[in-house]
Amino acid sequence: MPAKPITLGQVHFEKRGDAIAFLQSILERYDLGDRVSADDAVFLKAALENHPESDRKIGCGIADFSVRSADFGTKCFWVNRTDGTTEKFSITASIRG
Template sequence: MANPVNINGEQFPTKAAATARCQEILHAYPGEPGSGAGQPQDVTDATHTAFLAALVARHPEADEKIGAGISGFKVQVNPEGKGNTRCFYVIHPDGGSTHFSFRSCL
């Protein structure tokens, strides 16, 4: 029997369905043209921002990932990843950022 997943009021019948939603958001931000290394792009949709805030709160290391707080999110290539792996980053009030795996949040 599949375990349903609820993230910010969005109900997913399976973990695979929640994964598909995360990937949909990830692919909505392909990188700003000419933005340089990692092709960062800020998450600008308020619905996406609210979803990501609820998502990162589910991370096993949420306290470390959130740190001093969340001022926003961005998507960019993870320099520690293999290939052209894009991932989510929490942007902190001090301007720093921390990447997180959405898979760890599910």
């Protein structure tokens, strides 16, 4: 199966696996409870817009992103909506669609 390219923000990846690794490297830079920087949020927004449930995940709009606990003691990105609600999302689902 040929590689499927994807572009996040201004960065183009020849393989989706490379985009996943890139987003995981961003996740590793943050501690639980941290807000994601505006520069990193550009990539997260682009990834979230590709998520198969993007409309539901984004909801009323994106205020910012943070890193919080996920299932099984891991950490993941959370979208913080403009109405104060939050929703976690999977990096892999966002890239693989």
